[in-house]
Amino acid sequence: MRNANDLPGDEISAVKSPDEIAKLRMAAHFTQKILREVLPLIKTGVSEIQIADEILQIMDSLGLESAFDTIVASGENGAQPHAVPSERKFANGDLITIDLGCKYEGYCGDMTRTFALGFVSEDFKKIYEIVKNAQIAGIQAVSDGIICRNVDAVSRGIVSEAGFGETFVHGTGHGVGRYVHEFPRVNALSEVILKNNMVIAIEPGIYIKNIGGVRIEDTIVVGGDNFYDFTKELIIL
Numbered sequence: 001m002r003n004a005n006d007l008p009g010d011e012i013s014a015v016k017s018p019d020e021i022a023k024l025r026m027a028a029h030f031t032q033k034i035l036r037e038v039l040p041l042i043k044t045g046v047s048e049i050q051i052a053d054e055i056l057q058i059m060d061s062l063g064l065e066s067a068f069d070t071i072v073a074s075g076e077n078g079a080q081p082h083a084v085p086s087e088r089k090f091a092n093g094d095l096i097t098i099d100l101g102c103k104y105e106g107y108c109g110d111m112t113r114t115f116a117l118g119f120v121s122e123d124f125k126k127i128y129e130i131v132k133n134a135q136i137a138g139i140q141a142v143s144d145g146i147i148c149r150n151v152d153a154v155s156r157g158i159v160s161e162a163g164f165g166e167t168f169v170h171g172t173g174h175g176v177g178r179y180v181h182e183f184p185r186v187n188a189l190s191e192v193i194l195k196n197n198m199v200i201a202i203e204p205g206i207y208i209k210n211i212g213g214v215r216i217e218d219t220i221v222v223g224g225d226n227f228y229d230f231t232k233e234l235i236i237l
């Protein structure tokens with residue numbers, strides 16, 4: 001696992017000014033608006049690449065750039081945390097993970113939701129609820145003065161207690177600012193102490209090889225609010 005200091009930024013730049021927070025909030029506003037716009041286009045027979053392209057086009061129409069390469073990962077591809085959109089076509093019963101973010105005046109949005117298409121199996125419903133609970137608990141754990149590894153432990157603990165600890169293969173979160181991944185890492189090794197007005201993403205996931213995955217991600221202000229109000233209840237498209 002990587003230590004906390006391999007990303008751009010430091011303890012000083014991680015604390016955002018009101019102006020920076022306002023820009024990050026706008027980036028989030030547009031990011032979730034774009035996700036809402038693209039959802040009706042997700043249907044059986046449509047490919048991951050088509051949806052990723054559509055997201056780029058919507059960003060373009062709003063005069064915005066993507067903050068990073070959009071992830072659209074369906075079915076077994078969802079088992080890769082950093083999946084690249086493929087020609088795979090959606091099928092009923094898929095879980096579909098979309099990780100996207102646009103930039104607003106140089107500041108990045110970053111959010112992820114996982115959806116089901118057509119129906120959801122009991123197994124998928126179960127892992128979705130575990131990730132949802134881990135993500136909510138991780139956000140609740142974030143406060144001024146907490147050590148990053150303790151935030152990670154809260155989210156990871158919920159996934160592990162449910163028996164899926166080995167499938168949560170990345171850290172719980174990271175700073176967000178001009179860079180979509182910046183200081184600090186929120187992982188099991190990070191001794192960084194969170195401070196008010198740091199902006200961090202919380203994004204636990206479960207990834208099951210050859211089967212699929214779930215990730216839920218929001219970007220929040222330490223001592224403040226969650227930029228995203230997009231539902232975390234499982235949406236069946």
Ligand SMILES: [Mn+2]
Pocket residue numbers: 110111201203217
């Ligand atoms: Mn992220």
